[in-house]
Amino acid sequence: MSVVTDPARPAVVEAPGTPPARRRGSFGFNTVSTREKVVRYVLLMFVLLITIGPFLWQLSTSLKGSGEDIYTRIPRLLPAQPTFEHYGAVADTIPVWDYAKNSLVVAVLVVGGNVIGASLAGFALSRLQFRGRRLVLGLFLATLVLPGEVTIISQYVTVREFGLANTLFGVALPGMIGALNVLLMYNAFRSLPVEVDHAAIVDGANAWQRFVYIGLPSVRGTISVVAIFAFIGAWDDFLWPLIVLTDPDKYTLTVGLQYLSGTFSNNPRLIAAGTMIAFIPIVIVFATLQRFFFKGVEEGAVKG
Amino acid sequence: MRYQRWFTPWVLVIPALTWLLVFNLWPSVNTVILSFTNAKPLGGGTFVGLRNFETLLQDEQLRWALLNSVIYMVVCLPFLTVLPLLLAVLVEKKLPGITFFRTAFYTPVVASAVVVALIWQWILDDRGLVNGLAEKLGVISGPLPFLSDQWLLLFSAISLTIWKGLGYYMIIYLAALGNVGRDLHEAAAVDGAGPLRRFVHITVPGVRGTMILISILISVSALRVFSELFILTGGKGGPGGRDNSVVMLIQQYSQGFEGNLGYASALSIVLFFVTVVPMLILARLNRRGAEA
Numbered sequence: 001m002s003v004v005t006d007p008a009r010p011a012v013v014e015a016p017g018t019p020p021a022r023r024r025g026s027f028g029f030n031t032v033s034t035r036e037k038v039v040r041y042v043l044l045m046f047v048l049l050i051t052i053g054p055f056l057w058q059l060s061t062s063l064k065g066s067g068e069d070i071y072t073r074i075p076r077l078l079p080a081q082p083t084f085e086h087y088g089a090v091a092d093t094i095p096v097w098d099y100a101k102n103s104l105v106v107a108v109l110v111v112g113g114n115v116i117g118a119s120l121a122g123f124a125l126s127r128l129q130f131r132g133r134r135l136v137l138g139l140f141l142a143t144l145v146l147p148g149e150v151t152i153i154s155q156y157v158t159v160r161e162f163g164l165a166n167t168l169f170g171v172a173l174p175g176m177i178g179a180l181n182v183l184l185m186y187n188a189f190r191s192l193p194v195e196v197d198h199a200a201i202v203d204g205a206n207a208w209q210r211f212v213y214i215g216l217p218s219v220r221g222t223i224s225v226v227a228i229f230a231f232i233g234a235w236d237d238f239l240w241p242l243i244v245l246t247d248p249d250k251y252t253l254t255v256g257l258q259y260l261s262g263t264f265s266n267n268p269r270l271i272a273a274g275t276m277i278a279f280i281p282i283v284i285v286f287a288t289l290q291r292f293f294f295k296g297v298e299e300g301a302v303k304g
Numbered sequence: 305m306r307y308q309r310w311f312t313p314w315v316l317v318i319p320a321l322t323w324l325l326v327f328n329l330w331p332s333v334n335t336v337i338l339s340f341t342n343a344k345p346l347g348g349g350t351f352v353g354l355r356n357f358e359t360l361l362q363d364e365q366l367r368w369a370l371l372n373s374v375i376y377m378v379v380c381l382p383f384l385t386v387l388p389l390l391l392a393v394l395v396e397k398k399l400p401g402i403t404f405f406r407t408a409f410y411t412p413v414v415a416s417a418v419v420v421a422l423i424w425q426w427i428l429d430d431r432g433l434v435n436g437l438a439e440k441l442g443v444i445s446g447p448l449p450f451l452s453d454q455w456l457l458l459f460s461a462i463s464l465t466i467w468k469g470l471g472y473y474m475i476i477y478l479a480a481l482g483n484v485g486r487d488l489h490e491a492a493a494v495d496g497a498g499p500l501r502r503f504v505h506i507t508v509p510g511v512r513g514t515m516i517l518i519s520i521l522i523s524v525s526a527l528r529v530f531s532e533l534f535i536l537t538g539g540k541g542g543p544g545g546r547d548n549s550v551v552m553l554i555q556q557y558s559q560g561f562e563g564n565l566g567y568a569s570a571l572s573i574v575l576f577f578v579t580v581v582p583m584l585i586l587a588r589l590n591r592r593g594a595e596a
Contacts, residue, residue: 041399047405047409120316128316145583147579150579177320207308207316236414238534243555243559261425290406291403
C-alpha cells in the first residue's frame with residue numbers, strides 16, 4: 001500500500017463497502033468514485049457472462065429432461081424438468097467413475113512427486129554450495145524452451161521400454177518432477193536472506209534441518225502454486241494419456257469423455273453431464289485453494 | 305564455504321536430475337534418432353535414412369497444418385496480448401467481491417481443454433445456442449457450419465483458444481501491474497491525464513517486458529495447439545484433414561498398426577523449429593527494445 005502523503009487529507013484505506021468521502025476535483029487511488037464503481041461492475045458482469053456463461057449453459061443442458069426440447073430457439077437457461085438422470089446414463093455408457101478414479105490416481109502421483117522432488121532440488125540448487133550447481137541449473141533452464149509435444153513420441157518410447165505403456169503409472173511417471181517446478185522452487189528458496197542460513201549454521205543446524213525448519217515454512221505459497229498447477233495439469237491433460245493408454249478400461253476422464261462423445265453418443269445432455277463430471281471437481285479444488293494461488297501470484301510464483 | 309557433506313546436495317538433486325535426464329534430455333536426443341527410423345507404436349522398426357524427411361516435403365496435410373498454425377498464431381497474438389491486459393486493469397482495483405471475479409475469470413483456464421471444447425461444440429452445433437439465437441434474431445437464414453466448414457472450424461477453434469487463454473494472461477499481467485508505480489499514476493492524474501492516457505503512457509510501458517514474455521507464450525502455445533482442434537473436429541482433422549495442427553499429426557502417427565513413430569518424430573522436429581523461430585524473434589525484439 002502506498003502512503004498518503006498529503007497531510008491535509010486523512011489516510012483513506014480501502015474499506016470495502018464504505019463509499020469514500022471525496023470532494024469534487026479531488027483524486028485518489030485508494031478511493032473509487034461511485035460512477036467509476038458502476039462502470040467497473042457493469043464491465044465485470046459483462047466479462048463474467050462471457051467466461052462463466054458457457055459453463056452454466058452446459059450445466060443447464062445436463063439437467064434438462066429427456067422430453068424437454070433443448071434446441072429451442074429462445075434459449076432457456078433453467079431446465080423445465082430438471083433431472084439428474086443423464087449423470088446416471090453416462091455411468092451406464094462408459095465407466096465414468098472409474099475414469100474419475102484413474103484421473104485422481106494420476107493427479108495424486110504427479111502432485112506428490114512434484115512437491116517432494118521439486119522442493120528438494122530447488123532447495124539444494126539455491127541454498128547449498130556445490131560443484132556442478134550451475135551446470136545442473138543450466139540443464140533445467142535449457143529444457144524450458146523445449147515444448148513438451150516435441151519429445152512426446154520418444155517419451156512414449158521410453159515409457160514403453162519400461163513396460164509401462166497402457167498403465168496409469170506410465171501416464172503419471174514423466175510428469176512427476178517438472179523442470180519448471182524445480183525452477184519455481186529454486187526461485188522461492190532464493191528469496192530467503194543468506195544470513196538466516198548462516199545463523200542456523202552457527203547454531204549447528206545441518207542441511208536437512210535447514211530445509212525442514214527454515215526453507216519449507218518460507219516457501220509455502222510457492223509450494224501450493226506448484227501443487228495446484230500439478231493437480232490441474234494432470235487432471236486436465238489429454239494428449240499424453242491419449243497416447244499412452246490404449247485400453248478403454250484404463251482411460252482417464254479426458255480421454256474417456258472424448259471416447260464418449262466420439263463413439264457412443266449424439267445426445268448433448270449426456271455429453272453435458274459427462275463434461276460436468278470432469279469439470280466440477282477441478283472447480284471445487286481451485287475455488288477452495290484460490291487464495292493460496294493468488295497469494296503465490298503476488299509472491300511472484302507465476303511467471304509463465 | 306561449504307556447510308554440509310559433499311554428497312548432501314546431490315542426494316537432494318538426484319531425483320529431479322534423473323527425471324530431467326530420462327524424460328527430457330534423453331527423449332530430445334532420441335527424437336532425432338527415431339526420426340531416421342520407421343519405429344512402430346508397438347515396437348520394432350529399422351533405420352530408413354532420410355526417407356521420413358523426404359515424405360515431410362510432400363506431405364500435403366503438413367502444409368495445411370503449418371498454414372493453420374501460422375493463422376492461429378497471427379490471430380491469437382493481438383487478441384491475447386491486449387484483452388487480458390484490459391481485464392487485469394479491470395480486476396486490479398480491490399473492489400468488494402473482486403476475488404470472486406478474478407477466480408471466475410480464471411475458471412476457463414483450470415477447465416480441461418477437452419471439457420471446454422465439448423462445451424463449445426454444443427454451443428456451435430447446427431442447432432446449438434449460437435445458431436439458434438442468430439436465426440431467431442434473423443441474422444442468418446440457415447445454420448452456419450461452424451463445425452464442418454474448413455475455415456469456420458479453424459476460427460471456432462481459435463476463438464475457443466482465445467476465450468480459454470484470457471484468464472491465464474490476465475493473471476500474469478496482474479502480477480506485473482503490481483510493479484507499475486502507483487505514484488506515477490498519481491502524478492499523471494495531478495497533471496490532468498485521464499484514465500485512457502494513463503493506460504497508454506504509464507500502464508502499457510510499465511508492463512512492456514511482460515507483454516513480450518506473453519507474446520512469446522502465446523505464439524508458442526498457438527503453434528502447439530491440439531485438444532481444441534482434436535475435439536472440435538472429432539479427431540479427424542476437419543474436411544479432408546485440412547484442419548490439423550502439427551501436434552495432431554504427431555498424435556495420429558503415434559497410434560495403431562499403421563502408426564509410424566519415426567515419421568511422428570520427424571514431425572516433432574518440424575514442430576521444434578517452428579516454435580523456436582518465433583521465440584528467438586521475440587526475444588531479439590525484446591533485447592533491441594531494451595537497448596533503445
